Amino acid sequence: xxxxxxxxxxxxxxxxxxxxxxxxxxxxxxxxxxxxxxxxxxxxxxxxxxxxxxxxxxxxxxxxxxxxxxxxxxxxxxxxxxxxxxxxxxxxxxxxxxxxxxxxxxxxxxxxxxxxxxxxxxxxxxxxxxxxxxxxxxxxxxxxxxxxxxxxxxxx
Ligand SMILES: [Zn+2]
Numbered sequence: 001x002x003x004x005x006x007x008x009x010x011x012x013x014x015x016x017x018x019x020x021x022x023x024x025x026x027x028x029x030x031x032x033x034x035x036x037x038x039x040x041x042x043x044x045x046x047x048x049x050x051x052x053x054x055x056x057x058x059x060x061x062x063x064x065x066x067x068x069x070x071x072x073x074x075x076x077x078x079x080x081x082x083x084x085x086x087x088x089x090x091x092x093x094x095x096x097x098x099x100x101x102x103x104x105x106x107x108x109x110x111x112x113x114x115x116x117x118x119x120x121x122x123x124x125x126x127x128x129x130x131x132x133x134x135x136x137x138x139x140x141x142x143x144x145x146x147x148x149x150x151x152x153x154x155x156x
Pocket of ligand 1: 012073076077078
């Protein structure tokens with residue numbers, strides 16, 4: 001796919017943060033510390049609680065980070081003026097609403113919530129980010145897409 005230069009910065013993520021585009025010289029960001037699971041950078045819908053701590057016998061406590069990612073820019077920090085991107089936006093919006101319903105429905109049943117969270121974290125989120133990165137060739141530095149691409153080792 002050729003680079004799409006017809007983009008604008010995300011009105012949600014850029015509200016109060018100055019973001020920069022990644023370029024080829026940017027170092028690969030590879031931080032996989034536990035604090036990353038509480039990611040609050042640009043591209044994150046800050047009003048949504050999406051990090052859950054789980055503990056159980058026989059294994060160490062761990063965090064599962066579930067989206068929603070920003071439905072407006074799909075986590076890339078940029079909004080692309082194309083039909084495909086508009087389609088992705090509506091899919092992310094739908095996934096976000098489903099996720100919020102799941103969180104609400106299973107908030108008192110951590111084991112079920114954990115199962116959903118893992119599926120979304122390992123399956124759905126990388127899928128969305130892969131598609132977003134195909135449409136936005138250069139995601140914003142420190143954007144959610146960049147973070148997740150590193151986290152899941154996605155090839156951009
Ligand atoms: Zn955004």
